[in-house]
Amino acid sequence: ERTLGILGGGQLAQMLALAAIPLGVRVTVLEPDPQAPARLCARHLCAPYTDPAGLAQLAACDAVTLEFENVPVEALDALRGRVPVRPGADLLARSKHRAREKQALQRAGAVTAPFEAIESAEDLNGALGRVGGRGILKTSELGYDGKGQARVNTDAELRAAWDALGCVPCVLEGFVAFEREVSLGVARSAGGQVAFGPLVENVHKGGILRTSVFPAHVPHGTQAAARDMARAVADAWDLEGLMTLEFFVLPGGQLLVNEVAPRVHNSGHLTQDGGGLSQFEAQVRAVLDLPLSDWAPLLPCAMVNVVGAAGPEGQPLMPDWAATDALSGTRVHLYHKDWRAGRKLGHVNLVAPDPETLRERLASLEPLIP
Ligand code: ATP
Ligand code: MG
Ligand code: MG
Numbered sequence: 001e002r003t004l005g006i007l008g009g010g011q012l013a014q015m016l017a018l019a020a021i022p023l024g025v026r027v028t029v030l031e032p033d034p035q036a037p038a039r040l041c042a043r044h045l046c047a048p049y050t051d052p053a054g055l056a057q058l059a060a061c062d063a064v065t066l067e068f069e070n071v072p073v074e075a076l077d078a079l080r081g082r083v084p085v086r087p088g089a090d091l092l093a094r095s096k097h098r099a100r101e102k103q104a105l106q107r108a109g110a111v112t113a114p115f116e117a118i119e120s121a122e123d124l125n126g127a128l129g130r131v132g133g134r135g136i137l138k139t140s141e142l143g144y145d146g147k148g149q150a151r152v153n154t155d156a157e158l159r160a161a162w163d164a165l166g167c168v169p170c171v172l173e174g175f176v177a178f179e180r181e182v183s184l185g186v187a188r189s190a191g192g193q194v195a196f197g198p199l200v201e202n203v204h205k206g207g208i209l210r211t212s213v214f215p216a217h218v219p220h221g222t223q224a225a226a227r228d229m230a231r232a233v234a235d236a237w238d239l240e241g242l243m244t245l246e247f248f249v250l251p252g253g254q255l256l257v258n259e260v261a262p263r264v265h266n267s268g269h270l271t272q273d274g275g276g277l278s279q280f281e282a283q284v285r286a287v288l289d290l291p292l293s294d295w296a297p298l299l300p301c302a303m304v305n306v307v308g309a310a311g312p313e314g315q316p317l318m319p320d321w322a323a324t325d326a327l328s329g330t331r332v333h334l335y336h337k338d339w340r341a342g343r344k345l346g347h348v349n350l351v352a353p354d355p356e357t358l359r360e361r362l363a364s365l366e367p368l369i370p
Contacts, residue, residue: 001026002288004065005058005083007049007075009036011335011344012067012264012280015272017042019280025288028061030054030075037335049075059083065241065287069096069262070142084190086241086287087262094237095262098140098171108236110229110257113248114174118162128158131174137161140169145342146207151175176256178248182216183267184223185279185295186230187286188239194231195286197279198296199223200267202246208342211362212267213302214274215355219253226255233260242283244268266305266344273331273349274301299351300358306346308339309370317370324348324368329361 002025006013009031017027018041027042034046047054049072058064059082066085069092076089087095094104099117106112116127118137128135137158139148150161152172162170181204185197201216202209216222230245244265246258268279274297285292309317316339325332327350334346350365352358 003028003061004063004284004288005030005061006038006042006065006067007058007071008067009033009038009042009044010067011037011337011346013038014041014335015269015280015333016065016067016264016283019278020284023281023284023290025284028057030058035336035338037337040336050078052078055079063287063289065263065283066092067263084240084287086190087239087243091237091239091243092262095243095260096141098138098143098259099169100140101260102171104237105233105257105260108233110233111255112257113176116172118170118172121159121162121167124155124158124162127172128152128155131172134175135172136175137165138171138173139165140171145209145344146204149207176248176250178256179251180217180249181246181258182218182222182226182249182255183212183244183246183265184226184230185242185244185265185268185282186227186234186239187242187282187292188234189286189292190240190289192235193292194234195282195292195294196227196230196296197244197268197271197282197294198274199226200270202267206342208307208344209266209305210307211302211304211366212270213358213362214270214297214300218249222249222253222255229255229257233257241287242279244279266347267303269333269347270301270303270349271295271297272333273297273351275299275351297351299353300355301349301351302358302362303350304348304362304365304369305344306334306348306369308341308343308345310341314341319369324365327361327365327368329357330365 009029014037045054114131152158271278277295282295330350
């Protein structure tokens, strides 16, 4: 029997474990939160990520992967040489730090928005002009769901935003007037074999992903261009396992890489119900070096995130699951997390025989999810 260790026990670990079970793979997660979603479907080592006994249990697995990028370096150091960790420490060090990530993307030949690394107050001088006069300031570390970001249109706003973010290392990116956003998963075996997920189109609300749709509405050739860029990055970064690239699509069809997640991605959740291999099974296979081909839904499909929403008095608004589930082609996936405003609590996937029906079903589903 194969065993997979996961650093982190959130919803991604939950869904990785659910995909691993039918493959005959047992999952152990190291996760300090006793209420973490993966507790229900994996062996849960409830301890800090740096706990020596917990890490020893992970080291006894066939391979270790992770479900978020902010794993302490000490944990990775402790596992070094004892068990394959996929993706590896070098790739993780890049993908958890926006400035390093963008520099490494450019070195790999990928195109990004213009950016300036901001380490000190002096770095702010003239930076906004150099990225095109309008920008987004993002903390280099720990940001997700649009947290730790500010739009800036003037030098004064830039300085105020840097103060408000705590004067920590940041990246100032030029504002991209994109036409749409898409994402693409790529997996690479230890032997260098590469496989791709579907190109998915994403719509954000308030910095948080709201909807993903497959197939993406992009000009012919966009998927091939995204794959070329993903392959170049995967090879240059020596990817082992799976990672996901987020792209901006410019009006002319040109692609810019926004950021890289060293794992499955929220936009790939629709692969659970599209009829093909899911991104979770793809990551399990890639990390354990099991045979893996491209994974893509067989039918048009979409995902709507369930994010903790509040009513006028701040009261939790919870969708009527029975109603959403009753719509043809929908499936609810909940993470067993307590409600909190802005927190991802679950998602609803839907699938349809053709894109037209998918649009209709999405239009019926959307109003049911606050
Ligand atoms: P995630 O939850 O995807 O990890 P994050 O906090 O890391 O989010 P980003 O992906 O960098 O944040 O940005 C969130 C969203 O903000 C993007 O998907 C995009 O819609 C918008 N955005 C980010 N950077 C830019 C930019 N340079 N120009 C225009 N819009 C942007
Ligand atoms: Mg991010
Ligand atoms: Mg993002």
